[in-house]
Amino acid sequence: MRNVGIVGIGHIKFGKLEFELVDIMAWTALEAMKDAGIENGIDQVFVSNMGGGIINRQCGIASALVSNLNLEPAMAELVENGPASGSSAVKLGYMAIASGLANVVLVTGGETMRSLNGWQATDFVATLLHPEAEYNYGLTLPAFAGMFTRLYMEKYGLTEQHLAMISVKNHDNAALNPFAHVRLPVTLEAIYGNPDANVINPYMAEPLRIYDMCPVSDGAASLILCNMDIANRFRKKPIRIAGIGQATDTHCVHNRKDPLELTAVKGASEKAYKMAGIGPKEISFAELHDAFSILEVAESEEIGLFERGKAKNAIELGETRVTGRIPINSSGGLKAKGHPVGATGVSQIHELVKQLRREAEPGRQVKEPNYGLAINFGGHAEEN
Amino acid sequence: MIIDELEKRLRPVEKKLPPYPPKVITLASGEKMVVRQATRDDGPVLLETVRPLIDVERDFYDVVAARVYSELLGWYRYRVADEYCLVGTIDGVIASLVNGRTVNETTGMSYHTITIKRGLRCGAQMFAAKMEYHFEYLKQKEVLIVAESPIGYKRWMIEYQLEARPQVQHELGGVPTHVLTEPLYQAAKPRLVTGQRPVSPQLLATADEFIAPSEYPQIPGFKR
Amino acid sequence: MLKKIDKNVYASKCPKCGHLHYPAPMRCHECKERRDPSKTVFADFEKVPLRGTCKLLTFTRVYALPDGYDLKYMNFGLVEFENGIRAAGQIMTDDLKLGMPLIAKTGVVKEVIGKDIYGLQFYPCE
Numbered sequence: 001m002r003n004v005g006i007v008g009i010g011h012i013k014f015g016k017l018e019f020e021l022v023d024i025m026a027w028t029a030l031e032a033m034k035d036a037g038i039e040n041g042i043d044q045v046f047v048s049n050m051g052g053g054i055i056n057r058q059c060g061i062a063s064a065l066v067s068n069l070n071l072e073p074a075m076a077e078l079v080e081n082g083p084a085s086g087s088s089a090v091k092l093g094y095m096a097i098a099s100g101l102a103n104v105v106l107v108t109g110g111e112t113m114r115s116l117n118g119w120q121a122t123d124f125v126a127t128l129l130h131p132e133a134e135y136n137y138g139l140t141l142p143a144f145a146g147m148f149t150r151l152y153m154e155k156y157g158l159t160e161q162h163l164a165m166i167s168v169k170n171h172d173n174a175a176l177n178p179f180a181h182v183r184l185p186v187t188l189e190a191i192y193g194n195p196d197a198n199v200i201n202p203y204m205a206e207p208l209r210i211y212d213m214c215p216v217s218d219g220a221a222s223l224i225l226c227n228m229d230i231a232n233r234f235r236k237k238p239i240r241i242a243g244i245g246q247a248t249d250t251h252c253v254h255n256r257k258d259p260l261e262l263t264a265v266k267g268a269s270e271k272a273y274k275m276a277g278i279g280p281k282e283i284s285f286a287e288l289h290d291a292f293s294i295l296e297v298a299e300s301e302e303i304g305l306f307e308r309g310k311a312k313n314a315i316e317l318g319e320t321r322v323t324g325r326i327p328i329n330s331s332g333g334l335k336a337k338g339h340p341v342g343a344t345g346v347s348q349i350h351e352l353v354k355q356l357r358r359e360a361e362p363g364r365q366v367k368e369p370n371y372g373l374a375i376n377f378g379g380h381a382e383e384n
Numbered sequence: 385m386i387i388d389e390l391e392k393r394l395r396p397v398e399k400k401l402p403p404y405p406p407k408v409i410t411l412a413s414g415e416k417m418v419v420r421q422a423t424r425d426d427g428p429v430l431l432e433t434v435r436p437l438i439d440v441e442r443d444f445y446d447v448v449a450a451r452v453y454s455e456l457l458g459w460y461r462y463r464v465a466d467e468y469c470l471v472g473t474i475d476g477v478i479a480s481l482v483n484g485r486t487v488n489e490t491t492g493m494s495y496h497t498i499t500i501k502r503g504l505r506c507g508a509q510m511f512a513a514k515m516e517y518h519f520e521y522l523k524q525k526e527v528l529i530v531a532e533s534p535i536g537y538k539r540w541m542i543e544y545q546l547e548a549r550p551q552v553q554h555e556l557g558g559v560p561t562h563v564l565t566e567p568l569y570q571a572a573k574p575r576l577v578t579g580q581r582p583v584s585p586q587l588l589a590t591a592d593e594f595i596a597p598s599e600y601p602q603i604p605g606f607k608r
Numbered sequence: 609m610l611k612k613i614d615k616n617v618y619a620s621k622c623p624k625c626g627h628l629h630y631p632a633p634m635r636c637h638e639c640k641e642r643r644d645p646s647k648t649v650f651a652d653f654e655k656v657p658l659r660g661t662c663k664l665l666t667f668t669r670v671y672a673l674p675d676g677y678d679l680k681y682m683n684f685g686l687v688e689f690e691n692g693i694r695a696a697g698q699i700m701t702d703d704l705k706l707g708m709p710l711i712a713k714t715g716v717v718k719e720v721i722g723k724d725i726y727g728l729q730f731y732p733c734e
Contacts, residue, residue: 117534200509
């Protein structure tokens with residue numbers, strides 16, 4: 001198998017964007033190509049997007065992007081894997097190069113969700129649930145996250161204050177990230193425990209509150225992947241993909257043996273560690289899928305950064321802040337950077353590359369990073 | 385005061401409305417939003433604040449801003465009866481404002497909510513303050529409400545579970561009327577109404593003179 | 609003639625090994641026996657109505673409901689039936705505690721154009 005490196009990254013500011021879906025994808029693809037120092041020569045394009053068919057009523061987006069950028073006759077596919085579409089596209093890019101099918105791959109993830117209101121966006125994402133056994137009841141991803149949180153708090157003594165501290169940290173990081181949707185620091189005193197907090201930070205899916213949940217964003221991000229053997233042709237030093245893992249879990253959450261275990265996250269990380277020949281101790285920083293603050297806690301434990309039930313101690317000690325022992329979500333995470341679903345997995349890798357190149361903005365550059373790890377997942381931990 | 389005879393006939397008879405006691409709300413950013421009732425003297429700065437939004441199509445800012453402008457101007461120049469305006473300020477700068485009027489002793493009418501500062505749910509707090517004014521200080525039994533934007537509709541109608549009363553005509557031109565009754569208000573209050581009183585004199589002093597915003601997230605590159 | 613609406617929610621039992629599933633898969637997760645809802649090539653799985661007492665495993669009250677639910681909030685939960693089957697559904701009481709017993713019934717869980725959709729609703733035990 002050939003080694004694969006990342007030599008170009010591109011991103012657009014998440015939030016409400018005025019461009020069309022394919023245009024915002026094209027913008028970031030051009031940014032990534034500029035970063036890599038190329039204008040052509042892409043063998044394969046993988047586009048990740050979840051809602052083109054539903055939200056934009058547009059199919060065949062990968063070919064549309066190729067044509068928009070005049071990259072014909074590059075091979076092109078659209079990858080739809082729920083909110084994990086982005087990391088799936090990166091994985092396919094990796095596979096295409098590792099197998100020898102392609103030398104240079106463009107991976108672009110994008111989503112425009114702001115044309116929907118919050119209620120419609122919640123409904124759109126909920127379409128990945130089981131149609132009869134879950135979706136028809138009005139169940140949504142926030143509902144499952146709320147039920148998960150209640151059990152987790154009961155078992156491990158996590159409190160709403162811990163969750164609020166994660167939110168504050170991620171907002172602080174996003175405030176320094178020019179690509180983040182919500183660049184607005186929030187304070188712990190304001191969102192937790194003061195007389196106004198119940199109204200300012202109301203419950204959305206008890207015990208989760210509004211500041212425990214990601215916003216609805218438009219956005220896109222792109223990467224240029226290449227065969228490491230030809231990496232010296234590009235402008236920037238490559239960042240090697242050391243390991244990739246993916247796993248799935250039951251479609252219906254109720255069919256999991258232990259509803260508190262994110263088996264797919266654990267399985268995927270074990271595969272990635274094995275492939276990279278490292279363990280959690282070697283990880284310098286991580287981008288985790290915090291569509292809900294509780295997920296940052298649970299994932300950080302599943303991937304071995306902390307013992308089960310112990311992530312809360314790290315939160316209390318500030319270990320997951322940019323200045324801490326193991327920074328998590330230096331980008332602001334899904335919570336504050338935003339979660340344009342199809343773009344998220346690609347955006348997370350964008351952040352890993354930026355950090356590993358030491359190109360992050362002052363105040364959110366992780367100290368001496370060697371290995372970065374990203375978890376992107378779809379549904380309530382179905383695909384990773 | 386001497387008023388021209390004709391002007392006297394044109395001016396509505398105005399009641400003196402009971403005052404809305406100022407309150408302060410700590411926003412998620414930690415910023416303190418002071419909510420106080422505007423006086424007629426505040427008219428010009430309120431109009432100046434609203435005016436730029438008349439050109440913003442997104443989220444029906446144009447419709448709402450144009451109407452708020454005319455409502456406030458009408459009030460300022462004595463052409464609307466019993467109107468009030470509550471203003472939320474952060475360090476004196478106007479973040480959001482709401483207005484309405486009383487129809488009679490028992491019934492209030494909500495006009496509009498317009499928010500400049502986005503992302504901190506200032507508008508939701510100001511709408512709640514307006515309902516608080518009608519029920520707790522004007523002691524009314526119900527408030528007539530219409531929504532002109534989809535966000536407004538979803539937020540007010542669902543969060544407060546308003547009662548539909550399409551047979552009643554609201555002044556805002558035939559849009560279906562909804563009603564917040566006192567029991568509905570009391571049910572919504574714990575989750576939606578907040579703010580602390582009294583406001584310290586120092587904090588209240590920051591809102592003595594309202595300041596028109598120098599930046600509008602709705603208008604990139606805005607210059608006054 | 610229009611078919612009468614079946615308001616039940618069913619677990620499906622493998623005819624070969626008796627393993628219970630919910631929702632129904634196209635092969636038994638235990639013995640790999642295939643299921644054929646049309647009963648032309650293979651047998652269909654036996655339908656076992658999901659109802660009766662169950663235990664509340666976890667719950668939430670959701671305020672941000674998806675489009676189409678014009679309600680202030682709804683309660684949802686995961687339950688376990690006495691036969692070991694677990695399911696998600698709507699909870700019809702506000703007074704909730706982890707582990708409490710509930711009674712599962714079926715009712716209209718969603719209205720779509722011209723049609724009611726039935727599903728599991730959990731009530732407190734009398």
